[in-house]
Each structure stands twice: as C-alpha cells, then as structure tokens.
Amino acid sequence: PLAAIIPLDRAGFDRLEALTRLLASLHGRSIPPDTRLTAQQRLRLRRMLQCFDGYRDGATQREIAQIVFRLARQDRQQWQDASARHAIKALLRDARAMIAGGYRALLRHRRQG
Template identity: 55%
Template sequence: MFWSAEADTSAVLLAQMPVVLPAAANLYSALREPAAREDEDGTHFLFEAGGQTIRIARLAGVPPEIPLAAFVPLDADGFDRMEGIGRLLRALQGRTIPDDHRLTPQQKRRHRHMLQATDGRMNGATYRDIAGVIFGVDRVASEHWKTSALRDATTALVKDGLAMIAGGYRMLLRHRRRS
C-alpha cells in the first residue's frame, strides 16, 4: 500500500538533480523500483534496506535513468522529509539505518489497547469485560466499577479507537513534533 506524499511525511520526494550540482557521485542507479505504482503525481515505490522500508516518490516527468535530488518543501513537514532523506542516504551508502521512532513504546501499547477495546465493544463486550481483558480481572474487581478510574480509561480507549478507525490512523504516518 502506498500513502500519498502529503499523508506520509517521511516519504522521500525525488526530482531531477539541478545541473549546477556534480552528477558523477549520484546514487540514483542504486534505487530499485520493484512493484512501483504510477499515478499523476509520479512513481511510488518502497526501498528495502537493513530490514526497514523507505517510501519513495519520484515526481511525475522525472525519468529513472537521470541523476536525482531529494526535494524538501520549506514547510512544517520539512524535518520529517529530511529524516526520510537521511534514512535513504544511509541505506544507499550501506550505513546503519536508525529505527523509526514515530511512536514510543507506551504509544504503541496504548494503540494496541485502543484497537482491542474497540474490537471488543463492536462485538458486544461490556466496558467492564473489556477492562478485565486489558487491565486484569482481579484489578477491575478490586475497585467499585461506577467510580473506577479503569472505567474511565476503558471508555477513553474505545472512544479513541473509534476515532482512529474513522480516519485518525493517518496521524500515525506523521512524525512527532519537537519544540
């Protein structure tokens, strides 16, 4: 599956290299395009390196056999794009690619719980049953359910899970913003 370059801010946008730059050391020939998909925006493909996948979009009208340059718009997503470009350059030069840290381990766990809670609710489970699965039956039983913080946490997980299903999952493609 290919996300649009607008939605996936880590996608590397490639354009024709300006003539003012030397083309001799350009690494464009190392880019393989298996299972590429073309549309009006250009050619989209995945570059596999070091066990990781880098999304690439060669812009429309740019042939694959010419030296390429990465394109970084001067906007709020510029740092995301630069990180993607850095990952691609490391891969092309055979260097170690750092892990993608868009989500912390805590965020990954919360997203998993959101999907579990939403799935349970959509299949008729009560909030109390869902809380028992996620937080443990003994822990849920040890508190008065009507005033329990676990009840509030469970309803929030279901609400946030439904929001993700309704399109909020796209935020997972964006990088966290640092101040």
C-alpha cells in the same frame, strides 16, 4: 529493481528512516524501530485497538477492562468506582476517532524538533 524518491523537505529524515525500515524488511534483516512514537504511545494505540475489537465483538466495557488491564472480576459497585472504567471509555472514544479518520494524523506524525 525498486526505486524510491525522497523529497528533501523537513520530513525527509522521517522518510529516510521509513525507507530504511522498508528496505530491511524487504531483505529479511532486522527492522529498526520507528522512533517517532514512544513505547507508551505505542501501548496506548494497541490498547485502543484491543478495546475497539472487544467492543465490536460484543464485549462489555467491564469485560474489556478485565482483559486489557488484567483485572480481577469486579462487582457492579467496584466497576462504577474503578479508574479502569474511565480509562476504557477514553480508549474507546479515541479508537472511534482514529477509525473515523484520525489515523491520518498518526501517519503524518512527525517527531518533535
């Protein structure tokens, strides 16, 4: 049998929740959601990875925006004026930072309070 040691420090509650999710997964049960991230935060992280994958595969920022934000095709001037252009730049910037080691902060992310 597997065993787990949970330190009883301030992060103990988060560790207990993570252990509950692991245990549910190991036994084929429904996995409780991770409550440390909001739905909006999870969506942004998913979009960051989508953007980076597209960029790495050679897609232009405009093509990435069409997929991620489900946009119609835009001409050059529409793209230059689009808020999605700035959003894609920010998502790519943050994805690069996450890949360069920023993911560690996500792993240490603690709920407020």
